[in-house]
Amino acid sequence: MTTPSPRKVALVTGAARGIGLAVAKRFLAEGYNVALLDIENDLLRASVAALNDPANTLALHADVADAAAVAAAFAAAQARFGRLDALVNNAGIAVFKPLLDTTQAEWQRVMDVNLTGPFLCTQAAAPLMREHGGGAIVNITSISALRASTLRTAYGTSKAGLAHLTKQFAVELATLGIRVNAVAPGPVETAMAKAVHTPAIRADYHDTIPLNRYGGEDELADAVFFLCSPRASYITGQMLAVDGGFEATGIGLPTLRRDGSNG
Incomplete structure (x- = not known):
């Protein structure tokens, strides 16, 4: 039988880079053991090695849309750390294409990763959290969950579904002592944004x-950690937009409307 870690434990999906890696670093800085899960195995191993904290980290190679792989990953985390206190469903993909150019396969893959993935991971996490009196889950949605925009038919719909799934989880898991909230990022300086946002779009x-x-x-990462911390102990079923006020403006991007550039 695994002896539970004296430290709290967080599992972060999509943790090999970007927001997920930043979240993992924040949990480590706060004294957590952290399991980092990602589909990109080489990048994941390199990122975990760069953290240089082998005693308190665990690399989990898995596709969040694969139920068997998810079950195996969570079992590995349980075997290593003996408990789970926080889950961050960050893994996601985007297809930025016009509706008429989006294939059914692209649509399905976005739904599988962005919506089914958090469903599977939450199903796997909840029993582990229940063993130690509860925990916290944060789903990473998007401003695209709150407002429609060009080229985001699959992505925006998947994130809107995840926003509602957050509420469903919050209602059903409250009796287990598990809080579930969402963070909706606006434009963030990630590698993806740097790659696809043209100067006109950035302006x-x-x-x-x-x-x-x-x-x-x-x-x-600060917002995610807050929602997982005791300071958010009476907050569940909510979505926090971390977007510099972008969603509140209600204005679309003229460059995207004008020429259909990637956003």
């Missing part, structure tokens, strides 16, 4: 974000 975002800048990965 549009700056014009429509009241705080007039992109967010930082560490700022997202």
Whole structure:
């Protein structure tokens, strides 16, 4: 029988880079053991090695849309650390294409990763959290869950579904002492944003974000950790937009409307 870790334990999906890796680092800094799960095995191993904390980290190679792989990953985390206190469903993919160019296979894969993945991971996490009196789950949705935009038919719909799934989880898991909330990032300085946001799109975002800048990965990690911490003990079923006020403006991006560029 596994002896539970004296430290709290967090599992973060999509943790090999970007927001997920920033979240993992924040949990480590707060004294947690952290299991980092990602589909990109080589990048995952390199990221975990770079953390240079082998006693308190665990790399889990898995596709969150694969039920058997998810079950095996959570069993490995349980075997290593003996408990689970926080789950961050961050793994996600995006297809930025016009509706008429989006294939059924692309649509399905986005739904499988962005919606079915958190469903499977939460099903696997809840029994482990229940063993130690509860825990906290944070789903990473998107501003695209709150407002429609060009080229996001699959992505935006999957994130809107995840926003509602957050509420379903919160209602059903409350009796187990498990809180479930969501963080909706606005434009964030990630590798993906740097790759696909043209100068014109970046200028549009700056014009429509009241705080007039992109967010930082560490700022997202701060919000996620807060929702998992005792300071959020009476918060469940909520979605926190971490977006510099972008969603509140209600204004679309003129560059995207004008020429259909990637966003």
